[in-house]
Amino acid sequence: MSGRAARTRERILATSLALFNDLGEPRVTTNQIADETDISPGNLYYHFHNKDDIVHCLFERFESRIQEILVTPQSRAADMEDMWLYLHLIFEVIWEYRFLYRDLPHLLGRDRKLQQRFRRIIDRKVATAAAILEGLVSSGVMAASPEEIQAVAENIALLATQWLTFQQLRHRAAPLDQQLGRGVYQVISLVVPYLRGEARTLLDRLSRVYLV
Amino acid sequence: MSGRAARTRERILATSLALFNDLGEPRVTTNQIADETDISPGNLYYHFHNKDDIVHCLFERFESRIQEILVTPQSRAADMEDMWLYLHLIFEVIWEYRFLYRDLPHLLGRDRKLQQRFRRIIDRKVATAAAILEGLVSSGVMAASPEEIQAVAENIALLATQWLTFQQLRHRAAPLDQQLGRGVYQVISLVVPYLRGEARTLLDRLSRVYLV
DNA sequence: GTCTATATAGGGATAGAC
DNA sequence: GTCTATCCCTATATAGAC
Numbered sequence: 534m535s536g537r538a539a540r541t542r543e544r545i546l547a548t549s550l551a552l553f554n555d556l557g558e559p560r561v562t563t564n565q566i567a568d569e570t571d572i573s574p575g576n577l578y579y580h581f582h583n584k585d586d587i588v589h590c591l592f593e594r595f596e597s598r599i600q601e602i603l604v605t606p607q608s609r610a611a612d613m614e615d616m617w618l619y620l621h622l623i624f625e626v627i628w629e630y631r632f633l634y635r636d637l638p639h640l641l642g643r644d645r646k647l648q649q650r651f652r653r654i655i656d657r658k659v660a661t662a663a664a665i666l667e668g669l670v671s672s673g674v675m676a677a678s679p680e681e682i683q684a685v686a687e688n689i690a691l692l693a694t695q696w697l698t699f700q701q702l703r704h705r706a707a708p709l710d711q712q713l714g715r716g717v718y719q720v721i722s723l724v725v726p727y728l729r730g731e732a733r734t735l736l737d738r739l740s741r742v743y744l745v
Numbered sequence: 746m747s748g749r750a751a752r753t754r755e756r757i758l759a760t761s762l763a764l765f766n767d768l769g770e771p772r773v774t775t776n777q778i779a780d781e782t783d784i785s786p787g788n789l790y791y792h793f794h795n796k797d798d799i800v801h802c803l804f805e806r807f808e809s810r811i812q813e814i815l816v817t818p819q820s821r822a823a824d825m826e827d828m829w830l831y832l833h834l835i836f837e838v839i840w841e842y843r844f845l846y847r848d849l850p851h852l853l854g855r856d857r858k859l860q861q862r863f864r865r866i867i868d869r870k871v872a873t874a875a876a877i878l879e880g881l882v883s884s885g886v887m888a889a890s891p892e893e894i895q896a897v898a899e900n901i902a903l904l905a906t907q908w909l910t911f912q913q914l915r916h917r918a919a920p921l922d923q924q925l926g927r928g929v930y931q932v933i934s935l936v937v938p939y940l941r942g943e944a945r946t947l948l949d950r951l952s953r954v955y956l957v
Numbered sequence: 958g959t960c961t962a963t964a965t966a967g968g969g970a971t972a973g974a975c
Numbered sequence: 976g977t978c979t980a981t982c983c984c985t986a987t988a989t990a991g992a993c
Contacts, residue, residue, distance in 0.1 A: 562985085692900065722893070
């Protein structure tokens with residue numbers, strides 16, 4: 534594959550991602566993608582076997598991006614800073630590939646492999662959230678039983694997975710950073726009641742930033 | 746419309762609901778519906794203007810069912826019993842019409858009216874949750890600031906809206922009552938940390954029932 | 958690599974007989 | 976009310992020239 538071919542391939546992926554995010558994958562046709570990329574429909578099929586191939590390719594990029602984040606190099610106990618960073622990174626990647634979350638059942642319904650891989654990502658989300666919470670407990674910032682940690686970790690994963698979809702249902706046209714900020718705030722609000730005195734007010738101040 | 750026509754119409758709606766819930770609305774064709782109802786494709790279009798008409802009709806039933814639940818006849822302050830009942834009723838209706846939640850963006854994306862009406866339902870969910878939480882505070886069972894109540898109410902609404910979708914992503918084949926039970930448990934776990942001493946253990950016992 | 962032209966299939970919806 | 980037959984459109988995907 535020459536440099537030119539690689540560049541065309543890249544442009545197809547870029548416009549596909551943009552259109553998918555904007556309209557939802559089911560409503561975007563291959564002709565539309567070709568048109569927007571300024572190539573012919575036939576040329577598109579030279580670079581990709583079919584539409585699912587494009588989706589698959591985009592998913593793989595998403596997957597490697599998010600796995601980078603979910604690899605927690607926990608050499609020390611986590612603090613609230615880790616939590617904050619973790620949430621921001623997660624939300625940013627989800628935003629970048631939001632079409633995957635928008636029509637999740639539809640996309641995964643036609644590909645078992647994809648389903649498995651996505652499931653593994655969610656499992657990791659829960660595990661990472663739990664690890665951070667345990668870190669908070671062991672460093673004394675937070676007080677919670679193992680069952681409580683598990684329940685909160687699952688809720689964090691669910692919120693981080695479904696927040697954008699839910700939010701866009703409620704307030705379609707809100708600006709990006711506000712939506713992501715609200716998401717982080719909502720997730721943090723899950724943790725707040727388990728924090729101890731001083732840390733609780735610290736977080737309280739931090740989270741207020743997002744409610745502008 | 747004679748009794749016979751009404752009965753056919755009803756059968757179409759019943760099989761549509763079953764197929765939609767099972768496979769997702771986008772993957773069910775009108776021919777499939779007709780076939781499963783043991784009528785001809787043409788006959789289906791005698792009873793319904795088009796496919797969206799069927800979806801619309803099912804949505805209206807869902808809407809009236811859920812609005813019945815969300816009309817809180819609050820003549821007194823709420824207690825945990827109200828919360829428990831509220832959650833169970835909500836989850837049951839969502840389960841019955843789960844196809845609406847499965848492909849929500851896709852279904853609402855092609856109908857502004859539907860979008861508005863669904864948005865109103867969610868707003869009501871948040872409001873009802875907030876009202877119950879305020880009831881818990883005013884009866885002394887719970888301690889929380891207005892901001893905390895608002896944040897928790899939104900999280901309750903999100904969880905009650907997206908739980909099933911999320912859950913079926915993770916564990917496809919779990920039995921119904923277990924899935925709904927876990928959902929109720931997860932929502933209740935949002936409230937637990939705000940409860941006071943005795944109520945907290947009471948709820949703790951109650952919620953453990955769901956983790957079987 | 959890229960194009961134009963076209964095959965093919967599936968599903969929504971209608972016509973008209975009974 | 977219900978059927979059979981069929982139309983039509985859309986979207987995916989391919990063929991073959993350049």
